Every structure is written in C-alpha cells, then in structure tokens.
Amino acid sequence: MGRRTVRGPAPVLLASVALLASLALTGCSSEPGGGTEADTKPGGGAGDKAVARGGTVGGSGSGCELPVVFDLARDWKAKAVVPEEPDSEFAALGRQGPVAMVCEIDAKPAGHIGFLRVWQGDGKSGTAREALEGFVKADENASKITYTESTAGKLSVAEAGYTVHSKIMEESRPAHAFAVTTPDGPVVVHLGGLDAQEHAGMLPAFELAKRSVRLG
Template sequence: MPQRASIRTAVPGALVAAGLLLTACGTQADSPAAQPAPVAPTSAAPPSAPAQNRPAAAAGSLGGAGTACELPVSFSLAKDWKPKAIKDPENPDFAALTRQGPAFARCEVDAKPAGNIGFLRVWTAPADQGPARAALEAFVKAQDKTSGVLVKETHAGGLPAAEAVYTVHSEALDEKKQERAFAVDTPKGPVIVHLGGLDTEEHQEMLPAYELAKQSLKVR
C-alpha cells in the first residue's frame, strides 16, 4: 500500500480503539528425448512454515491471578504487547464498543508498543450461549460488513477449538481487511480471542502473537 506509512501515523487513537484477518503452469516436452533425466531424491528438509504462522517467543502471560486481566483462560504474551482490562463491559451505555453478538470484551492487548497498530482482544460469552463454535459464529455474524467467513475446527493449547478467518470492510481505509478469532469452551462459558488490525498487512504482521496465544492457551 503506497501510502501505508502515512496512514499508520495519521490514524487517530480513538479510531484505532473503536475499530476496536499462484497457479503453477508446467510445460511438456515435445518428445521423450527432450525430457530431463530423473532427479535423485535428496534428504533436504521441507521448507519451514511462513513466519506469520509460527508463534512469537513468550515474554509474559495473561489471564491468571495477579495479571492485568483475570480470565477463564490464560495464555502467553509476545514481547511489548501491553494488556489492559476493560472496565464494566456489560454496561449498556458502552454496548457499541464492548458487546458483539453474545460476547462481552474483557481484555485488550495493545500491539502499538511492539510496533503494530491493532489489538488482541479477549471476549467471554455466557455459558447458555451454546458451544464455542456457535458463540464464535454469532460473534462474527454480529460484526458489520464481514465477508468470506471460513470457520473450521482446530485446537488451542491442545483443547478443541473453533477458528474463524474473514474479511471486514474498513471505513477508514475504504478497503477490505483480514481478521480472525478462535474460541474455546470453559466451565464459565465460551471464550473468544480476536485479532484485528488497521489493515491486512498489520494483521499478518501480528499473527505470531496470535499464534502464541492460541498454542499456549490453558483453561483455568
């Protein structure tokens, strides 16, 4: 995005908070004689996964007693990501910012100190909202201007989980951007961990922190 650098510095803090995711072609030889000789197999290791699919190194934790946000789950935090509890999320006066579908925002982890514009947010839904996948699907459905929603079964910290990857139309940039979230069941109800971002590039740069949260998650 040519103007991305200027956009990152110009976006108002309030907007960021409220915003609070090759086809291979081959050729065929004309004759058997033109075909290359067979290549002997090698013991080379397969290419590693893209960097954004690998978890960041842990530099803290969230969710347990004494952490910034006490939650039904705990997970590891990436370096310089700053968590903050959301006060009184069930207050109807704040519903536009703190409620989405069946879920209430409980904690947000700011990526700006780590160099990105976006948040990792933790949401909880009441136990009567059904299993984690149903709560996640309702959560995504309640978000404005979503498209291309893909929900799949996965694992978070070895626990059964559901994950949604989708796009949202950004009013600020007048373009689509990627977002994603995963959900797990807990004795206190479903927990949803969501990653947004100013745009798709920011979102992808923050994926290692999201993967760290997903792979290290434990139910408390």
C-alpha cells in the same frame, strides 16, 4: 471473576480509531522483536514468523483475569476492560454477538498497530463454534468467512478467518478469531489491525495465543 477497573470499551475503541488514523498519516514501522525463545507455526504461511514469548495473560496480576490463560508475544501489554452501563449509548460497542469485551492486549509497545481483544460470554452461550459464529456474524462488515477446528492441549478450538471492510480506512482487511469453552462460558480472542500488513505482522502473536490457550 475480579478485574482491575479501567476505562470502558467505548473510550478505548474511540481512542484506538483516532490513534490508528494518526499513525496511518505519519507512518509507523514494526520494530524487531528479539529474544532467545521463539515460537513458530508449522506448515508455512504468515503465521510462521518467529515471535519471542513474553509473559502470560489470564491469571492474577497479568492485567486481565480470565477463565483461560495464554502466552503473550514479547512487549504486548494487557489491560482489563470494564463494560459500560447497560443504558449507556456506548454499551453496544463492548458487546458483539453472544460475548462482551473483557480485555485488550495492545501491540503498540511491540511495534505494531492493533490489538488482541478477548471477549467472554456467559455459561449458557453454547459451544465454542456457536459462540464464534455468533461473534463473527454480528459484524455486518464481515465476509469471506472460513471456519476450522483444532485442539490446544485438552481444549477444542474453533477458529475463523475472514475479511472486514473498514469504512474509516475505505478498504478491506483480514481478521482472525478463535474461541474455546470454559465452565464460566465461551471465550473469543480476536485479532484485527490497521491493515493487511499490520495484521500479517501480528498474526504470529495470535497463533501463539491460540496454541498455548488453557483453562485458568
């Protein structure tokens, strides 16, 4: 699986932290999405907000080549992440549990502060639920974890909702992640955010990705 070479996860994550802190001080308001085609989640809740579809990510030329393809919310921008060398002091930042970060999808062009991050494991990492549990439990700041299972087309999807305590922001915020299995190993898609409000604003993009995910 080939990927476009970009900066490794350590500089990306450290730059993200600096940007979030800066924007938290200066303030940032979400811009309206617009567009004529919207995707909504039935059943109520924050994920119900309409989100305009943009392109897709996962295929050739999409910013990240992945074992899966899913729809992106309008203006979200994907960029591949190349892992640090194993002996690098920053290598651990690009791995969480059984999966390694392979793609960042930035919400800033859409007016939000956060990312959808895609993580991938090898073919021996077990089921989607096992990979997801390993991913979430590897975050020592995660708590109040709930797991659910659903389907997207022919794929079984495991999902986790949980709370993460941020030492930088000195507060707790929600997080969501889902996982599927592929012939190339499990894939985990994670949504964080600066705070609870930003997370809620980005949740429709996460729901869009989850419902549209399919094998690449």
